[in-house]
Amino acid sequence: MATHRTGRCACGSVNFAFEFDPTFIAICHCLDCKKASGGEAATWFGVPTTAFKITAGADKMKGFVYVADSGKKLTRNFCTECGARLYTSDLEGFPELTFIQIGSLDDPSGIRPVLEMFVKRRLDWQQPLDLPQFSDMPH
Ligand SMILES: [Zn+2]
Ligand SMILES: [Zn+2]
Numbered sequence: 001m002a003t004h005r006t007g008r009c010a011c012g013s014v015n016f017a018f019e020f021d022p023t024f025i026a027i028c029h030c031l032d033c034k035k036a037s038g039g040e041a042a043t044w045f046g047v048p049t050t051a052f053k054i055t056a057g058a059d060k061m062k063g064f065v066y067v068a069d070s071g072k073k074l075t076r077n078f079c080t081e082c083g084a085r086l087y088t089s090d091l092e093g094f095p096e097l098t099f100i101q102i103g104s105l106d107d108p109s110g111i112r113p114v115l116e117m118f119v120k121r122r123l124d125w126q127q128p129l130d131l132p133q134f135s136d137m138p139h
Contacts, residue, residue: 002051007104011082014057018100020047025102025111026138027129030118032068036076036085037101040123043113046097049089061086 002019022045033042054061063075072092078085088099102108115132122128132138 003110006055006106007086007100008106009057009079009082009084009086009104011079011084013060013081014079014086015055016052016086016100016104017055018047018052018098020051022047022111023114025113027113027116027131028118029116029121029123029126030069031121033118034121040126041116043102044088044099045102045111046094046099049096049098052087052098063089065090 002021004017004019006015006017008015025043025045027041027043029041033044034040036042057079060080061077062080063077065073065075067073070093073090074088074092075090076085076088085101086104087101091097091099102111105111113129113131115134115138116122116129117134117138118136119128119133120135
């Protein structure tokens, strides 16, 4: 049985839950992840959209449609009360997945990155982890 996981925005207005054990958990250093998160990288994983639901505050959310570097569209979903990013959905490349960043989870234990990608964009002070390294997308 898949683990029941919950997450929320910074102010707690919007809550979500999913029943899924992610296996592809990436630390992504790409420019989109840098710009969208404001950090050096983003740690994220995909969950089947059918296994994902908003459990509180659906009326406090806004989605922003954006065309990524790849030329593909996606929607970034934010809390309108605190501005925290909740998840990314409707990716043209992966329409059946919702992408969640690990920091949104209430309890991220047991979810660990399995690779690093777009490491060509990694800043020089950031040490690689002992994980498979991909210059661009994994292949
Ligand atoms: Zn919030
Ligand atoms: Zn990225």
